[in-house]
Amino acid sequence: MKARAFKYVRAETVEAAFDAYAEADGDCVYLAGGQSLVPSLSLRLQAPAVLIDISRIEALTGISKSGDVLRVGALTRHAEMLTSPEIARHAPLLRRAAPYVAHPAIRNKGTFGGTIALADPAAEFPAMTLALDAEFEIAGPDGRRTMKADGFFRDLFDTGLEPGEILVAIHIPVFGANDRCVFHELARRRGDYAVVGSGIQGTFDGDRLLSARIAFLSVASTPVRARHAEAAIANQVLSPEVIAAAQAALSEDLDPEDNEETSAAMRMHLARVLLGRLLGQLGRADCMHEGVHA
Ligand SMILES: Cc1cc2nc3c(=O)[nH]c(=O)nc-3n(C[C@H](O)[C@H](O)[C@H](O)COP(=O)(O)OP(=O)(O)OC[C@H]3O[C@@H](n4cnc5c(N)ncnc54)[C@H](O)[C@@H]3O)c2cc1C
Numbered sequence: 590m591k592a593r594a595f596k597y598v599r600a601e602t603v604e605a606a607f608d609a610y611a612e613a614d615g616d617c618v619y620l621a622g623g624q625s626l627v628p629s630l631s632l633r634l635q636a637p638a639v640l641i642d643i644s645r646i647e648a649l650t651g652i653s654k655s656g657d658v659l660r661v662g663a664l665t666r667h668a669e670m671l672t673s674p675e676i677a678r679h680a681p682l683l684r685r686a687a688p689y690v691a692h693p694a695i696r697n698k699g700t701f702g703g704t705i706a707l708a709d710p711a712a713e714f715p716a717m718t719l720a721l722d723a724e725f726e727i728a729g730p731d732g733r734r735t736m737k738a739d740g741f742f743r744d745l746f747d748t749g750l751e752p753g754e755i756l757v758a759i760h761i762p763v764f765g766a767n768d769r770c771v772f773h774e775l776a777r778r779r780g781d782y783a784v785v786g787s788g789i790q791g792t793f794d795g796d797r798l799l800s801a802r803i804a805f806l807s808v809a810s811t812p813v814r815a816r817h818a819e820a821a822i823a824n825q826v827l828s829p830e831v832i833a834a835a836q837a838a839l840s841e842d843l844d845p846e847d848n849e850e851t852s853a854a855m856r857m858h859l860a861r862v863l864l865g866r867l868l869g870q871l872g873r874a875d876c877m878h879e880g881v882h883a
Pocket residue numbers: 618619620621622623624625626627628663664667689690691692695698699700701702703704706707709711712713714750754755756757780781782783
């Protein structure tokens with residue numbers, strides 16, 4: 590199918606994008622990498638009168654560290670998550686998740702901000718912003734604000750972004766010397782959306798895990814933090830008993846639904862299996878030295 594005819598406006602600045610938004614009276618949509626939007630237009634799931642291209646706005650680009658915070662511009666491509674030394678060093682969980690995001694062609698165009706603004710519960714990066722305790726820098730016609738990843742993902746494809754607002758950048762606390770992170774997902778085919786996926790970042794004191802943040806994707810209408818499982822492993826050495834307790838606690842965190850492809854019981858089982866594997870990996874002192882492939 591073809592998209593319905595629309596007017597195309599390229600905005601060179603955030604302010605120009607807001608002007609175009611106001612002129613279109615809200616009957617418009619921002620275009621970043623287009624990797625979700627363009628198929629959606631082609632299928633006529635969306636038919637806005639105006640497409641406002643924000644993909645050339647300089648202020649939405651760049652990766653920089655300031656103090657203990659890494660700022661990742663919303664237009665950073667998924668492919669850059671694989672190649673950026675700053676991401677590898679200061680946000681290695683994103684580096685570990687990046688190979689699981691779609692295929693190279695899509696990773697070359699799709700943007701970090703786009704996937705977060707879209708908030709697909711099966712996408713890797715939105716869930717990882719929960720595990721990383723990220724904060725979002727948001728611009729609107731009336732000014733700027735920030736919002737924590739916790740609370741940002743409200744429902745299916747529904748976020749804390751108000752109509753017309755633009756996600757400018759993602760702020761991530763930098764990876765510490767005593768931090769470790771792991772990511773993995775179970776999918777039917779490589780490059781396909783996961784049946785279930787999870788990423789964990791934790792801070793250790795020797796062998797003892799002080800605290801960790803665990804995030805799951807593909808288990809609900811939003812990315813989900815597994816707070817009960819986090820509580821089960823806090824201040825513990827990750828022994829088989831502690832890991833089993835975290836797996837048991839997961840039933841307090843996740844409540845998946847049946848769908849055509851996977852029953853709720855199967856998804857829950859796979860989430861527990863995945864959590865057990867990830868915690869086993871996280872508990873090994875050399876887990877950050879394991880190879881990460883593209
Ligand atoms: C075949 C295929 C397989 C895929 N597989 C995966 C996968 O395995 N994992 C995965 O995570 N993703 C996958 N994707 C989606 C891909 O990662 C997209 O790139 C991503 O979801 C959207 O990013 P984008 O930059 O392309 O956004 P766009 O498609 O341009 O926009 C998506 C939505 O976000 C809004 N938006 C974009 N940027 C901003 C911003 N800065 N501020 C406010 N609103 C904004 C747009 O208005 C639009 O509503 C797949 C896509 C395809 C086509």
